[in-house]
Amino acid sequence: MSESGKPARTVVDAASASARILDAAESLFYREGTRAVGVDAVVKQAGVNKMSLYRQFSSKDELLRQYLKRREAMFWGYFDGSVGQHPDDAAAALRQYFSDVTARATRDGYRGCPFVNVAAEYPEPDHFARRFVAEHKRQLLARLTALAAAAGARDPAALARALALLIEGLYTASQTYGTDSPVMAAVPQVADLLIAQALGRDPA
């Protein structure tokens, strides 16, 4: 549109630039991996300049930190959205979560748990991203244990550990066996079985 040779400069205020950068980083980091995606790809997708990124985020590591925090919030939003449907029935809440997470993880293009992927990308166990993941999983196990206790499991910690393994298995199987594998479809049944067994009942 501009007749001059000047490069169509578009001005974006800092707040919205920051949001656009985070949106771009989140989708790119999740879909392609945090190490594989460079800052140039992020700024291109966000439609901002590289200097705009480095004026909002001190480094790519800081961007990774924000990405992890957003994904953590998203995870607990999903989690609470599932278990909140059954405030008076912890067993049903657990089953609901497994049903919902399986539905999400079997969607085409699903790229697995972002925390699992990050753990795979950074070998050093004391890297801040690995610490973040470990802390997140610790909290998840605690929530599962509390729900298992509320459901009246004979050994809440044991049920929580079994369900934690199932969740990690679901995440990984989506990438190794494929989102459309029968292995994925089996998740809710296995969850039902583990829960029923821990409650001392025969599964249906």
Next chain:
Amino acid sequence: MSESGKPARTVVDAASASARILDAAESLFYREGTRAVGVDAVVKQAGVNKMSLYRQFSSKDELLRQYLKRREAMFWGYFDGSVGQHPDDAAAALRQYFSDVTARATRDGYRGCPFVNVAAEYPEPDHFARRFVAEHKRQLLARLTALAAAAGARDPAALARALALLIEGLYTASQTYGTDSPVMAAVPQVADLLIAQALGRDPA
């Protein structure tokens, strides 16, 4: 030791150079990731020159292919070593495998399933490494199904899917919850439970 300024040239024949390169690549790729490790790191660890690598392997992708093939052979060596201990009792063979793989995966420094890690590193589902992983897991599921059938499971495919999920969960939990987590220690119990339930018996 040499008094001249020349750089201590050491000659290695092609066959042993190839083996040393593969050894170095295998440990580095497994411990630090196939994308994170460059060919320079591989040749340095192998103690050979970069040109020696490229005269044996056409590209880094070819090196990755050989790495995957070696890891596949290693996996089936472990697997057959476990199930082979109970040629007349498929249920015991399955339990043995879960006991052994848990022992390996809880060792300090364990870095998870190499195929899972590769799947996490390459986002494109049709990348040759992803195809390799998918084929490997397909074969694993087939072996599990055959063992479940031999054990007399009411629904061999269902038991195999549940055990496949447990295996993926074990691999991933070792990296997210940590090799020393109680979650890892719970794997054999969960396997016993799934097997016993599928056989129609009460678990001990």
Next chain:
DNA sequence: TGTTGGTGTTACCGATCGGTAACATCGGCT
């Protein structure tokens, strides 16, 4: 009107990536 602070743009930095050309040097062979 002039100044000032934040924004966009360009160009660049050193490091590392996968990969290669050219040449020195060696061992085995005739």
Next chain:
DNA sequence: AGCCGATGTTACCGATCGGTAACACCAACA
């Protein structure tokens, strides 16, 4: 002895990595 093929070494290629300096520009405010 003389040759030749395979190996070791150096130096380099273009591309990309994360990150930055310098400057053009614009808006709000005095």
